[in-house]
Each structure stands twice: as structure tokens, then as C-alpha cells.
Amino acid sequence: MDKGTGDYNTSKQIIELNKANSGQDALDDITVGGFMVDELVTTLDVKVPRLGMEFESESATFRFYNDYAKATGFGVIMHHVHRQHTRVLDRIFCCECEGYRKKDKRDLHVKCHRPETRTGCGAKMKINGRGNDTYTVVEFIA
Numbered sequence: 001m002d003k004g005t006g007d008y009n010t011s012k013q014i015i016e017l018n019k020a021n022s023g024q025d026a027l028d029d030i031t032v033g034g035f036m037v038d039e040l041v042t043t044l045d046v047k048v049p050r051l052g053m054e055f056e057s058e059s060a061t062f063r064f065y066n067d068y069a070k071a072t073g074f075g076v077i078m079h080h081v082h083r084q085h086t087r088v089l090d091r092i093f094c095c096e097c098e099g100y101r102k103k104d105k106r107d108l109h110v111k112c113h114r115p116e117t118r119t120g121c122g123a124k125m126k127i128n129g130r131g132n133d134t135y136t137v138v139e140f141i142a
Contacts (some may be wrong), residue, residue, distance in 0.1 A: 048142070049125050054134040058088050058127070061135050065093050065125050072142075074123060087129065094124035 049068060055061040062078065069076045075096040082090040097119045104110060126139035 017061055044076040049137055049140045051140060053137045055127070056134060058091060058129070060133055061091075061127050062093060063136075069123070070096070074121065079124070088135075089129055089130050090126065091129075091135075092126045096123040098124070099102055 041052065043051045047064070049065060055064065062076070064090045072098050076093050077098075079094040079097050079098070080090075080092040080131065081088055097117065099118050100120055101116065101118050104113070122141055124139070124141050125137060127135045129135045
């Protein structure tokens with residue numbers, strides 16, 4: 001597999017970073033798809049989301065995470081939202097393969113089953129828009 005190409009969903013390690021480990025030192029030994037995160041970032045020429053990053057709008061945050069996701073081999077959906085009137089307070093962006101499909105109740109009567117597309121991927125990024133006019137990354141799992 002060449003650097004910067006391929007599907008990392010099957011070999012991706014789930015990385016949970018908390019606020020205590022949000023610095024650069026926390027990412028020294030993290031691998032994604034067999035590559036060091038910093039090596040992967042320089043190869044793909046994209047920025048990796050970090051805790052505490054701030055964005056002007058929700059759409060700017062989505063574009064940033066979507067660019068990161070495309071470069072690392074997965075798609076993004078807007079999963080969960082908390083709103084206060086029209087303002088977004090919290091939003092979770094997650095992998096399109098997140099979770100698993102429910103068991104089909106019509107299993108005996110279905111001639112041709114659809115292929116399984118949801119594989120339980122845990123990649124997600126949570127933003128928080130409470131307090132000021134910017135959106136801050138508060139949780140990131142690669």
C-alpha cells in the first residue's frame with residue numbers, strides 16, 4: 001500500500017485524546033494504518049484535528065474535518081446536534097461507517113440482501129459552540 005492512499009478504516013486504531021494530552025507530545029507514538037500520524041500528515045499535506053482548535057463557523061469546521069477524512073480514507077456525516085433556538089451548541093461529525101445496521105426482520109423473505117456498509121468505525125470529532133462566537137474541538141477520535 002502506498003503512503004497516502006488506501007482504506008485505513010480496517011486497520012485504524014482508535015485514538016482518544018483528552019484535554020490533558022492535547023499537546024504535540026501526545027501524538028508521538030500514534031499510528032494510523034501503519035503510519036505515524038505526523039508522517040501521514042506530511043505525506044498527505046493536511047492538518048490533523050487537535051483539541052482546542054477554533055473555527056469561525058460550523059460549516060468551516062465541517063469542511064476542515066471533511067478534508068482530513070478524505071485524505072485519510074473515510075467519509076463524514078453530521079451525526080448529532082444540540083441547538084438553542086438557531087445557534088448550534090454542540091455537533092458531532094462521525095465516520096459514515098459508524099455503528100452497525102439493525103437485524104432485518106424480513107430476513108426470511110429477502111431474496112437479495114444489501115451489502116454491509118456500516119462497520120463500526122469509531123472516528124469522530126465533537127465541537128462545542130457554547131460561550132463565544134467560535135467553535136472549539138473538544139473531542140477527537142481518529
